[in-house]
Amino acid sequence: MKMKKVIALALAGTMAASMAAGCGGSGKDSSATEAAKTEAKTEAKTEAKSDDKTEDAKTEDANTDDAKTEAAGDEAKAETTGKDITLTMMFSGTASENDFETQQLPGLVKEAFPNITLEVTKLPDDQYYTALKTKLASGECPDIILAQPKYAGANSVVGLAKAGYLEPLTDLECISLNEAGAESMKYNGEVYAIPNGVSILGTYYNKDMFAENNLEVPTNWDEFLNCCKVLKEAGIQPIVMGDKDMYVMQFGLYQIAANTVYPQNPEFDDQLRTGETKFTDDGTWNKVLEMYKTLYDNEYINTSSLGLGAQQAIQKFVDGEAAMIFDGSFNAPALQAQGKAEFERGYFPLPGNAAGEELYGAVAAGAGPAIYSGSEYKEECKKILELWYDGKSDIWKAQADTGKFVVTYGYGSDTVNPLFQPFVDLYNEGKVFYWCNQGWPAGVENEMESLFGEMVGGQGTTIDDITNGMQMKFEELYTE
Template sequence: MKKKMISLLLACSMLGTLITGCGSAEPATSDSGAATQQTTETAKADTSDNASSDEQITLTMMFSGVATEGDFETEVLPKLVKEKFPNIDLEVTKLPDDQYYTALKTKLASGECPDIILVQPKYAGSNSVIELAKAGYLLDISDLEFLDKAGDAAKEAFSYDGKVYGVAQGVSILGTYYNKKMFEDNNLTVPKTWDEFLNCCEVLKNAGIQPIVMGDKDAYVMQFGLYQIAANEIYPQNGNYDDQLRTGETHFTDEGTWDKVLSMYGELYEKGYVIDSSLGLGAAQSIQMFVDGEAAMTFDGSFNASALCAAGAVDFERGYFPLPAVNGDTYASMAPGGGPAVYSGTKHPDEVKAILNYWFDGESPVYQAFASTGNVLITYGYGADQNDPMYDEFMNLYNQGKAWYWCNQAWPAGTENEMEALFGSMIGGQGTTVPDITNGMQNKLEELLDQ
């Protein structure tokens, strides 16, 4: 997604709407006093409990965001770390996004970077885990005990050259919100294949109901449907597709990849399943139309659940499902949220890793406090059973390893803008074809990689 989406949506993965949702169903090792004599080998054997010693140390952490009263990162986390590790003082600084990126760049260049920093998955943003790991700024944390609980998708999104360098803080979802009453009134059930989905659209259209509303005037929302389709039709066949785009082993123009995705999504517009005026509607307008019962479905993210579940002109129950695959073997489009990484120049690697193990172990007081903020969609441990049931199908797929990151997280920033502009031209009737779009995406990719 474009830079706005990268910074906005990943930040939005931290919104409380992830926990509350909008379905009508119910929502939801002991410290060592002799650690001064502890060997490095022993420390690595149990990093969760052996960070305590007689030496008082101060660790620093820098995150993006705005600290509020009772803030988890700046107030709660340091307090609970101190209770667990009496010899450690954790000092946390939060900066607004733009200031954070500027400060991080300066501190990395000066060699005075905080021990813990916020990174984004794959190539997303100017603090992407891959670029920072490639530059040697991050510590390999592959040995952290909780990583297997976090799941393969979370590990893969924060990996480089086979090693893990960052921690995902929950996930954000792209899916299909739907009006349950409209489905029930027309004897429709949640589709399990692409053909079934098209049939739902046709039945609704024949009943005089607009099947789908989208606010394509804000072009980034085009990604909400496209990435769901790509999660089914590209990545299950080649999980290295995006990495290979960078090496030239694959191309956006390869048959059966983005031509298929764009054609499938384009069909929804050609048949009138997506509202004809989408290019004249903004994202907020399309959300309001869905809320007011003027369309049966819309493609959007868990980060917008609060708006999509707000009271409108009519009262109805919402549902949420992933766009199904052609063959019915459906994958979810889910982006692990940005999270902490360890600066490779830290003077206290074992202590920092011990804090991360404690923070993300799934059950510690600090993990419970983290989960209870309501700022993340929890994928394991305490709080995972409190996510709104509307997200159950997505979480089941995620925990089965059947979920893929958002495509743009692996692309040079700007590639998605070219895709949006050309797709908008196609659905706007300007004669642009699917090959025009894939060629444009490939040319833009190569241009950006050469910079």
């Protein structure tokens, strides 16, 4: 069944997104007005200068521009008046050695657009959210900011676009290169940000253990349960999880939901906001939770999971103490590291589908740049983004070479980690769904984790308690 390509991002590691804040807009209108006036004046000056030129001079300019374009290969150059301008950009994260955003990007922009100076600020997540709220409220927001897909976090593309803070990017040519990712950056049919590649949730497995027990990669839920049963009977721990860090519960639950809830209703999370759906609806989240609980009931997931941290679980997997672990592409280096045992790794989507049904993956588009609607230089910003995400420019190549996300098109897509290829194939076929909490107000996933932990910890919590708790938390946190 051909499904709508709906993807979104969860925060790597913690996967806990901050709730979208209602930012005041007291300075927004005046800032936008001033920006419009300045832009109009600039255009008027440019037009006046153009009129003063002779036809020969214009022809000479055109030839010069053609020469520059040819020398730059396929890279587009900014159409400017020659005036030097400074653009500002603010992203979240921690700058590392030879950091792409803060160290490489400004220089690459200057090479492509000599009259543009890009100043980049990078702040830790919490500081970024606070600074963004303040700058939006004052009307002094940077020209380019980082936006999260769908409803994820305080800088969600839906929240910012709905408040009028973002410039539509739908007409950029680079959007067509990543239509699947662009779906998660839409609001009211317009694209407002460009996703940075994708991140994956999947099931890492020990290929040697599978081969020794005559097991193949499962393609549906019954086959997966059989793999767990065979491994356990052979004296092998089927799955290891570090549920002491409860966010890792999402790694398995979201894979199951991608094969149960969303194929039946891709709009499930959007309809939570209208009351058309609820977490308590039969056959939705109660089914997801029951399926995941089965893995604990049968001790396919280690009984010590609530006392084991995420990094400890990873170590047990690389040491050969378990056959599988649910985790993300962002932890691939740690999961491929040398441990006490030597074995070949594999990675497959947890098949929550029934036999005969399509298999879907849990693949999330990464947070990416958006343009502040009050920027004086929106067109210049668009030209930078167009070049940045064309799949072949020096800017694109430099970002792809960081290895921080899975590349799905253009340069770098042919050298993707072989572990990730099955997921990229599903992504390009439209057979993936976003990480669930990116459709929820931040905090709903924490309620789910806490209550699920109580259940598997033997405190008497039931599936109905969990779905009721999720619904109550959603209603408490969701505001129009």
